[in-house]
Amino acid sequence: MSRPTALVTGVTGQDGSYLAELLLGKGYEVHGLARRVSAGATTHVDHLLADPYEGRGGLVLHEGDLTDSSRLVSLLSEIAPDEVYHLGAQTDVAASFAQPESAADVTGLGTIRLLEAVRLIDLDLRFFHAASAQMFGDSPSPQHEDSPLRPRSPHALAKVTAYWAVRAAREVHGLHAVNGILFNHESPRRAPSFVTRRIARAAAGIALGRGRHVTLGNLDAVRDWGFAPEYVEGMWAMLQADEPVDHVLATGTAHTVEDVARACFAHVGLDWTRHVRFDERLVRPAEVDVLVGDPSRAARELGWRPRTFVPELARILVDAELSVLEGPATGMTSLAG
Numbered sequence: 001m002s003r004p005t006a007l008v009t010g011v012t013g014q015d016g017s018y019l020a021e022l023l024l025g026k027g028y029e030v031h032g033l034a035r036r037v038s039a040g041a042t043t044h045v046d047h048l049l050a051d052p053y054e055g056r057g058g059l060v061l062h063e064g065d066l067t068d069s070s071r072l073v074s075l076l077s078e079i080a081p082d083e084v085y086h087l088g089a090q091t092d093v094a095a096s097f098a099q100p101e102s103a104a105d106v107t108g109l110g111t112i113r114l115l116e117a118v119r120l121i122d123l124d125l126r127f128f129h130a131a132s133a134q135m136f137g138d139s140p141s142p143q144h145e146d147s148p149l150r151p152r153s154p155h156a157l158a159k160v161t162a163y164w165a166v167r168a169a170r171e172v173h174g175l176h177a178v179n180g181i182l183f184n185h186e187s188p189r190r191a192p193s194f195v196t197r198r199i200a201r202a203a204a205g206i207a208l209g210r211g212r213h214v215t216l217g218n219l220d221a222v223r224d225w226g227f228a229p230e231y232v233e234g235m236w237a238m239l240q241a242d243e244p245v246d247h248v249l250a251t252g253t254a255h256t257v258e259d260v261a262r263a264c265f266a267h268v269g270l271d272w273t274r275h276v277r278f279d280e281r282l283v284r285p286a287e288v289d290v291l292v293g294d295p296s297r298a299a300r301e302l303g304w305r306p307r308t309f310v311p312e313l314a315r316i317l318v319d320a321e322l323s324v325l326e327g328p329a330t331g332m333t334s335l336a337g
């Protein structure tokens with residue numbers, strides 16, 4: 001039997017890199033879409049790349065962009081994947097307020113382009129889309145698969161567009177397509193602008209005598225933070241299910257940004273209140289106060305359960321920053337082991 005083939009968009013990002021590792025480990029042939037600007041920004045996946053000169057199999061990168069329909073068609077025709085994991089998006093909520101049109105183009109229309117490419121070349125495949133808890137906005141928590149969608153940012157609006165495009169592909173065109181409604185999940189591979197990375201990096205740096213303060217926005221925002229490698233297991237499990245069903249992937253636990261700061265600084269023996277400063281310029285034009293997911297459907301139907309929660313997550317993030325700061329100056333941020 002030939003091995004299954006997967007295409008991963010957003011493969012150079014946090015989740016894409018963990019997912020590529022997971023799929024390669026399961027024996028998949030794995031292809032990844034990477035933007036041309038990513039050439040030189042493939043830190044997280046360099047260790048996975050196929051090397052034809054040394055005869056080493058592995059991840060195959062293809063240049064392309066979610067804004068380029070014809071490239072998506074040609075790529076899908078060439079690879080003919082059994083499974084598509086669509087993780088590529090503009091992921092920074094704060095940045096989306098400054099670039100709403102580009103968020104809609106890449107994240108919203110990008111998903112429609114990819115689904116249309118699948119439909120046009122009539123491929124029989126399974127399609128996963130990384131939807132976001134941000135779609136719930138100020139819906140009452142804990143949010144579940146049937147909670148109302150009330151987007152409060154251009155990013156969330158674009159994700160709602162993509163979410164409904166996936167549902168339409170499933171319900172109108174019969175595609176085996178699912179939305180994973182992902183709550184926050186972090187790792188040492190998180191982009192440096194995200195709050196958990198900023199806090200962990202600051203705690204590690206201050207503990208080593210480099211710097212004294214970190215500046216943060218809303219400390220009271222309540223989020224549901226899990227560990228990224230466990231979420232890509234959930235993505236894979238969703239595509240293995242017989243029926244295409246949307247699932248919330250979350251820990252079901254609530255913590256404030258302040259809780260994360262306390263845990264990260266405590267891990268290096270510091271009192272967060274002495275090192276965190278508030279800057280109202282970092283508060284978003286429209287905040288989402290509480291995002292806490294109810295992952296019970298995923299537990300019941302997929303057997304998916306998170307294993308890492310905030311205190312342990314904080315330790316993982318800070319230890320990774322410490323090892324980067326204390327280790328050789330490579331600029332690498334990948335998680336060892």
Ligand code: NAP
Pocket residue numbers: 009010011012013014015016033034035037038041064065066067086087088089090091106130131132133134182183184185186190191
């Ligand atoms: P990430 O690290 O920011 O990765 C995003 C990926 O999308 C990167 O590989 C990026 O490529 C790619 N991308 C951006 N614009 C593109 C374009 N125009 N064409 C092709 N690729 C493009 O994000 P992540 O944390 O891994 O998240 C993965 C997915 O899960 C995203 O869709 C995100 O919205 C969703 N999600 C994540 C979380 C979370 O907590 N992590 C929560 C909810 C939903 P470059 O390297 O070139 O920038």
